[in-house]
Amino acid sequence: MECEDFEAMSDLLLEDVLSEALRHRMEKHALLCARCAHNLHTLQQVRAMLQEYVATAEMPPSFRERTQARLQQTFAPSLHYSHSENGSQYLLPFAEPEQETQ
Numbered sequence: 001m002e003c004e005d006f007e008a009m010s011d012l013l014l015e016d017v018l019s020e021a022l023r024h025r026m027e028k029h030a031l032l033c034a035r036c037a038h039n040l041h042t043l044q045q046v047r048a049m050l051q052e053y054v055a056t057a058e059m060p061p062s063f064r065e066r067t068q069a070r071l072q073q074t075f076a077p078s079l080h081y082s083h084s085e086n087g088s089q090y091l092l093p094f095a096e097p098e099q100e101t102q
């Protein structure tokens with residue numbers, strides 16, 4: 001992993017949204033690269049300070065519905081509604097399993 005990749009994904013690492021494999025690659029890089037380890041630690045501290053001092057914004061209850069409606073309207077042509085055992089969701093074209101072409 002290159003330093004610029006590490007930097008680009010540092011926020012995602014701290015958000016804990018990376019796959020286990022990617023997280024391990026980043027942890028390995030941080031062990032070998034003092035600069036990236038230092039930058040990650042600094043970013044972690046800044047994020048903790050922000051969380052402590054910036055109050056969490058309260059959303060009006062209608063915000064979610066308005067946002068959902070706007071997103072659906074904007075992306076309707078590219079979304080496909082899908083029902084599954086785990087509930088229903090919209091699939092983005094790039095997230096769909098590849099169709100076999102004949």
Ligand SMILES: [Zn+2]
Pocket residue numbers: 002003006029033035036037
């Ligand atoms: Zn590095």
